Amino acid sequence: xxxxxxxxxxxxxxxxxxxxxxxxxxxxxxxxxxxxxxxxxxxxxxxxxxxxxxxxxxxxxxxxxxxxxxxxxxxxxxxxxxxxxxxxxxxxxxxxxxxxxxxxxxxxxxxxxxxxxxxxxxxxxxxxxxxxxxx
Numbered sequence: 309x310x311x312x313x314x315x316x317x318x319x320x321x322x323x324x325x326x327x328x329x330x331x332x333x334x335x336x337x338x339x340x341x342x343x344x345x346x347x348x349x350x351x352x353x354x355x356x357x358x359x360x361x362x363x364x365x366x367x368x369x370x371x372x373x374x375x376x377x378x379x380x381x382x383x384x385x386x387x388x389x390x391x392x393x394x395x396x397x398x399x400x401x402x403x404x405x406x407x408x409x410x411x412x413x414x415x416x417x418x419x420x421x422x423x424x425x426x427x428x429x430x431x432x433x434x435x436x437x438x439x440x441x442x443x
Contacts, residue, residue, distance in 0.1 A: 310412050312424045314432035316405040321439045323374040323397035326404065329439070330377040330393055333366070339434045341427070353382070361423070362386045387411055391428075393435075406432045 319326060329335050333349040337356075340347070346357040355365040364385045369378030377393040389410035396403040406428045412420060 309409050310417055310421075312408045312410075312421070312428050314406040314428040316403045317432055317436045318398070318401045319404055319436050319439045320401050321442070323395040323402040326393075326395055326402055326435070326439060327371075327374045327377060330435075331368075331371065333368075336366075336379075338438055339431045341430050355384075366391065387416065391431075393431075404432060404435060406435075 333351065333354040336354055337344075337347050337349065340356065341358075343359045343361075344356050345359055346355070346363075348355050353365065353367050355363065357363050362385070365382045366379040366385075367382050369380045369390060371377050374397065375395055377395075379391040381387070381389045387410055389408055392407045392409065394405045394407065408424055408428050410420075410424065
């Protein structure tokens, strides 16, 4: 497995609040970069296209309340991956780090490394912006 990790960010919200936000796929759309099109979501699943790259589909994984949100890829995603938001509550904030763990062949890893790293960084920064706008 290849992992791409964002830098941890401090968000001035409780871990429970962030967990509840991320547990709803309808909210996930607000974290995605502008290159995302064809967004569709239900309580259990979301699908979208990253322009010029791939169609992706995610389902909820084995989440741990107020600690970890896991989204797992499903068909038609071109490779298996998990997207994990790790939450660690502090006294006045929550530390959040996003990890994308993917099964990539060497060629795909070489081509996708920079876009996937940018993707996890964007998700984490947008989450911070949205959460702190609501604080």
